[in-house]
Amino acid sequence: xxxxxxxxxxxxxxxxxxxxxxxxxxxxxxxxxxxxxxxxxxxxxxxxxxxxxxxxxxxxxxxxxxxxxxxxxxxxxxxxxxxxxxxxxxxxxxxxxxxxxxxxxxxxxxx
Amino acid sequence: xxxxxxxxxxxxxxxxxxxxxxxxxxxxxxxxxxxxxxxxxxxxxxxxxxxxxxxxxxxxxxxxxxxxxxxxxxxxxxxxxxxxxxxxxxxxxxxxxxxxxxxxxxxxxxxxxxxxxxxxxxxxxxxxxxxxxxxxxxxxxxxxxxxxxxxxxxxxxxxxxxxxxxxxxxxxxxxxxxxxxxxxxxxxxxxxxxxxxxxxxxxxxxxxxxxxxxxxxxxxxxxxxxxxxxxxxxxxxxxxxxxxxxxxxxxxxxxxxxxxxxxxxxxxxxxxxxxxxxxxxxxxxxxxxxxxxxxxxxxxxxxxxxxxxxxxxxxxxxxxxxxxxxxxxxxxxxxxxxxxxxxxxxxxxxxxxxxxxxxxxxxxxxxxxxxxxxxxxxxxxxxxxxxxxxxxxx
Numbered sequence: 001x002x003x004x005x006x007x008x009x010x011x012x013x014x015x016x017x018x019x020x021x022x023x024x025x026x027x028x029x030x031x032x033x034x035x036x037x038x039x040x041x042x043x044x045x046x047x048x049x050x051x052x053x054x055x056x057x058x059x060x061x062x063x064x065x066x067x068x069x070x071x072x073x074x075x076x077x078x079x080x081x082x083x084x085x086x087x088x089x090x091x092x093x094x095x096x097x098x099x100x101x102x103x104x105x106x107x108x109x110x111x
Numbered sequence: 112x113x114x115x116x117x118x119x120x121x122x123x124x125x126x127x128x129x130x131x132x133x134x135x136x137x138x139x140x141x142x143x144x145x146x147x148x149x150x151x152x153x154x155x156x157x158x159x160x161x162x163x164x165x166x167x168x169x170x171x172x173x174x175x176x177x178x179x180x181x182x183x184x185x186x187x188x189x190x191x192x193x194x195x196x197x198x199x200x201x202x203x204x205x206x207x208x209x210x211x212x213x214x215x216x217x218x219x220x221x222x223x224x225x226x227x228x229x230x231x232x233x234x235x236x237x238x239x240x241x242x243x244x245x246x247x248x249x250x251x252x253x254x255x256x257x258x259x260x261x262x263x264x265x266x267x268x269x270x271x272x273x274x275x276x277x278x279x280x281x282x283x284x285x286x287x288x289x290x291x292x293x294x295x296x297x298x299x300x301x302x303x304x305x306x307x308x309x310x311x312x313x314x315x316x317x318x319x320x321x322x323x324x325x326x327x328x329x330x331x332x333x334x335x336x337x338x339x340x341x342x343x344x345x346x347x348x349x350x351x352x353x354x355x356x357x358x359x360x361x362x363x364x365x366x367x368x369x370x371x372x373x374x375x376x377x378x379x380x381x382x383x384x385x386x387x388x389x390x391x392x393x394x395x396x397x398x399x400x401x402x403x404x405x406x407x408x409x410x411x412x413x414x415x416x417x418x419x420x421x422x423x424x425x426x427x428x429x430x431x432x433x434x435x436x437x438x439x440x441x442x443x444x445x446x447x448x449x450x451x452x453x454x455x456x457x458x459x460x461x462x463x464x465x466x467x468x469x470x471x472x473x474x475x476x477x478x479x480x481x482x483x484x485x486x487x488x489x490x491x492x493x494x495x496x497x498x499x500x501x502x503x504x505x
Contacts, residue, residue, distance in 0.1 A: 028445070028478035040470075043477045043493040050486025 003110060004030045010106050011086055016094035018074065021045050024110075025083040033089065045087050049078045068096065081107035112362050113430070114140045115336055118149045130157045135366050143360055146332045148177040148304070152184055164191050177302040177333045179271040182211040186220035189227050201227050210240040210262075211271060212248070238262065243275045252282035270300050277309060282346070286313045304330045308340045315351040327352055345456040348488040356464050422450070422458055429462050437462065438471055445479045452483055463492075469499035 004022050011020040012032050019033035021042040031042025038044070053064045067078040075096055078087045084107045090099060121136035137153035144150070155170035168191055174184040189204035208224035225232060235241075243258035259276035266272065277292035290313045293306040300306070307330040315323035331337055337354045344350050421444055428437035441462060444455060459479060463472030473496035480489035 023481070026482055026484065028481050038497050040474050040477070040493045040496040043474060043481065044490065044497065047477060047481055047486040047489035047493055050481070051490050054486060 007106060007110055008032055011088055011103060014099060014102055016090045016099065017088050018091060019089040021087040023085055049087060077103065079103045079107060082111040084110045112360055113336055113357055114144060114147060114360055115149070115338060117360060117362060118153060121153045125153065125156060130160050133157060139362065139366060140360065144332065144335050147335065148174050148333045156187060159187055159191060164194060167191055173302065176300040177304050179274050179300055179303060180211055182208050182220040185211060186223040190223055193227050207271060209235055210238060210244065212241060212244040240272050243272065247275055247279055252279040255279040256283065270296055274303065274305060277306060281309045286316060289313065302333060304334050304339050305343065308343050311352055312344065312350055320351060323352060331355065341457050341460060345453045345460060348485050349491050354464060357461065422454055425458055426461065429465060432467065434468050437468065441475050445475050445482065455479055463495070470496050473499055
């Protein structure tokens with residue numbers, strides 16, 4: 001858990017990151033999101049991404065490494081590396097490519 | 112008190128040679144739930160002791176219809192047939208007891224059956240029905256199905272074997288075939304709780320929620336705490352049925368249990384290793400005594416050495432509505448490795464079923480399902496957490 005907390009703090013400290021969720025396979029997700037977001041949001045985001053991964057794998061498309069989504073106010077990026085997964089929520093004008101590299105780099109340190 | 116707690120006191124009174132007291136407690140439950148199977152079984156056993164065999168058989172027929180896998184009811188039925196010199200039916204029932212493979216907590220039923228059959232345990236026949244039960248209990252529904260079908264080829268009227276087959280199909284997620292078997296079971300035993308739960312689930316999965324809930328409600332007349340349903344549905348990753356809150360019955364002071372230490376009534380487990388534990392001290396309104404005023408204390412061991420597990424402690428805290436402490440213990444359980452998923456799922460569903468704890472309970476269930484690699488089921492739990500009102504402080 002300390003690893004997850006440190007990783008979460010690290011991700012949250014990245015420029016343009018408004019919120020983050022991290023978890024390792026076999027553990028409950030840990031999140032740091034905006035105060036006005038539902039307290040179950042980290043769990044919902046993590047389980048939703050996990051479900052999407054299962055769906056993609058079940059239909060034979062292989063294992064998901066990254067998922068990106070866009071809403072009217074946010075970009076969301078989920079990255080998996082080995083046992084570790086992270087989701088970051090960033091503003092619409094953030095450079096998602098450089099953030100993807102930063103998240104991957106931090107997950108590699110954990111793996 | 113929960114009806115199952117009252118019945119545990121009644122069973123204990125029976126074991127201690129106080130059948131009058133046992134039936135008094137059972138009747139109190141029957142007054143509220145006339146179709147409560149466990150209470151009707153206690154009443155039947157008392158009638159058997161009193162030699163009122165017709166009355167005993169009437170209750171036993173109902174119990175066997177509701178719970179075809181109940182070895183105690185089958186053993187009592189066998190004994191009554193034996194008392195009536197109906198040896199053929201007595202032996203049929205006794206064979207059924209053997210094939211139900213009662214667990215170690217029910218040695219008395221097996222001994223009754225062996226006595227009637229006139230054989231030692233060494234000479235027990237290993238029939239396809241026996242193998243079907245063993246394989247189902249061991250978590251091998253595929254082989255259980257094959258053995259159950261072989262057993263039904265020989266004895267197509269055996270409802271207990273057909274129920275074993277239906278449960279194997281249910282576990283294999285072959286719901287149409289399961290439904291077919293449950294329909295046959297209902298033709299012969301239209302009170303069967305386990306068949307009702309399976310059929311309710313099948314209906315709900317087909318979008319016929321109202322019919323599913325209605326059927327589940329009928330099972331609730333027999334098992335008002337939905338113990339069987341909770342245990343069975345907890346095996347699923349996800350289900351749409353809504354289980355009502357656990358009911359409580361006021362027990363008048365005149366019959367309120369005051370002596371003895373009954374087994375704690377718990378959600379039944381699929382594993383014989385998780386039988387209802389013995390409560391450490393005599394029950395009171397506050398339930399079994401746990402370390403008081405020391406939230407860090409571990410659960411007490413029962414005087415006879417039986418462990419009072421962390422799951423039992425959590426269930427007791429839920430019953431006491433000590434939400435702060437319950438949350439602490441439940442979080443420990445969620446983070447503990449190696450606990451049976453089915454037991455923890457059932458415990459957390461029970462906690463989440465309490466309105467004051469719903470938000471936290473569903474969130475913990477979501478966390479547990481994530482930890483056990485079930486994201487889809489976790490999402491369902493988290494969504495319920497999001498829809499639940501905030502828990503109130505204890």
